[in-house]
Amino acid sequence: MEKNFKQQLMGYMAGNFTCKEVAQLITEYLEGSFSLSQRVRFQMHMGLCLACRNYLRQMKYTVATLGQLPTEPVPPEVKEALMNRFRTWKKEQSSENPPSDSH
Amino acid sequence: MSLFLWPWPSSLFVALGVPTLHDTIQLDEAGLVQALQRGDETVFSAVMEEYSGSLLRLAMSFVPSRAVAEEVVQETWMGVLEGVGRFEGRSSFKTWLFRILTNRAKTRGTREKRYVPFGLPGSDSDGDDGPSLEDSLFVTEGSGEGHWADPPQGWEADTPERALLSKECRLAIEEAISGLPDNQRQVITLRDVEGVSAEEICNILSISETNQRVLLHRARTKVRRVLDPYVRGGNK
Ligand SMILES: [Zn+2]
Numbered sequence: 160m161e162k163n164f165k166q167q168l169m170g171y172m173a174g175n176f177t178c179k180e181v182a183q184l185i186t187e188y189l190e191g192s193f194s195l196s197q198r199v200r201f202q203m204h205m206g207l208c209l210a211c212r213n214y215l216r217q218m219k220y221t222v223a224t225l226g227q228l229p230t231e232p233v234p235p236e237v238k239e240a241l242m243n244r245f246r247t248w249k250k251e252q253s254s255e256n257p258p259s260d261s262h
Numbered sequence: 263m264s265l266f267l268w269p270w271p272s273s274l275f276v277a278l279g280v281p282t283l284h285d286t287i288q289l290d291e292a293g294l295v296q297a298l299q300r301g302d303e304t305v306f307s308a309v310m311e312e313y314s315g316s317l318l319r320l321a322m323s324f325v326p327s328r329a330v331a332e333e334v335v336q337e338t339w340m341g342v343l344e345g346v347g348r349f350e351g352r353s354s355f356k357t358w359l360f361r362i363l364t365n366r367a368k369t370r371g372t373r374e375k376r377y378v379p380f381g382l383p384g385s386d387s388d389g390d391d392g393p394s395l396e397d398s399l400f401v402t403e404g405s406g407e408g409h410w411a412d413p414p415q416g417w418e419a420d421t422p423e424r425a426l427l428s429k430e431c432r433l434a435i436e437e438a439i440s441g442l443p444d445n446q447r448q449v450i451t452l453r454d455v456e457g458v459s460a461e462e463i464c465n466i467l468s469i470s471e472t473n474q475r476v477l478l479h480r481a482r483t484k485v486r487r488v489l490d491p492y493v494r495g496g497n498k
């Protein structure tokens with residue numbers, strides 16, 4: 160009964176987003192590229208639809224999880240090789256531009 | 263010397279861990295760039311430690327193997343040393359790093375026949391790899407048309423931490439990312455894993471904002487689907 164009422168109410172609101180549109184536009188919403196009227200319509204749908212509220216929260220959690228992925232381990236040999244290349248570069252630099260030659 | 267005139271807020275500090283000193287050095291970006299221009303080994307070592315993991319992750323989205331990606335990271339740092347004298351601070355240091363890496367990785371990826379430039383036919387240039395990803399989430403016929411086929415459930419409230427605590431789930435996420443089309447993988451890596459702004463990503467990858475969002479949306483939708491079974495059941 161309550162569900163029917165909600166569906167009716169959502170139907171009455173002209174221009175409201177459907178669940179599928181919400182799912183398709185969710186990144187636009189999260190990335191802040193909505194117009195004011197789109198945002199209002201989106202939030203109206205959210206207010207009435209638990210499934211879409213869950214979906215939005217899932218997307219936010221997905222983004223948060225990605226942000227906490229551990230960094231890619233860089234092998235020590237690669238770092239060592241880099242430091243050696245750095246030292247070579249520095250030697251070449253100082254022979255090309257002696258320190259006395261200040262600009 | 264124009265270094266001191268650069269418009270960085272003085273509150274912007276980059277804290278770098280220096281493992282050998284068991285200490286951190288604090289430098290604003292201008293200080294960091296100056297130190298690199300001077301050839302300061304401690305600073306180079308610290309900056310390299312700080313960013314190489316991020317660079318490697320991004321490099322792997324352009325080239326076919328981890329070994330080649332590691333070479334690209336090395337080439338990137340050499341590019342940094344060669345170019346740091348001309349760095350003008352028009353972008354953040356991190357964005358500049360990612361751009362150098364992207365340029366090197368594209369060159370390398372083309373040579374290794376992996377990287378396909380945006381905009382070529384069949385290159386997934388608009389992120390369009392088939393029908394809408396949402397189609398499978400909704401009922402397509404009958405009275406329930408347009409409704410969620412399997413209405414999204416609540417996820418555990420501590421999802422990000424919880425998901426990554428499980429090795430199985432972490433691997434699934436990494437696999438989901440590496441299985442994405444290259445350009446989707448590049449965008450989600452920069453935006454969500456590295457936290458680069460959308461505007462900077464367009465600049466780094468030379469793509470439009472709309473394209474950036476389409477690629478991001480497709481990538482996020484796929485990763486969400488992979489994550490779902492691991493963290494379902496929060497509303498109990
Ligand atoms: Zn809905």
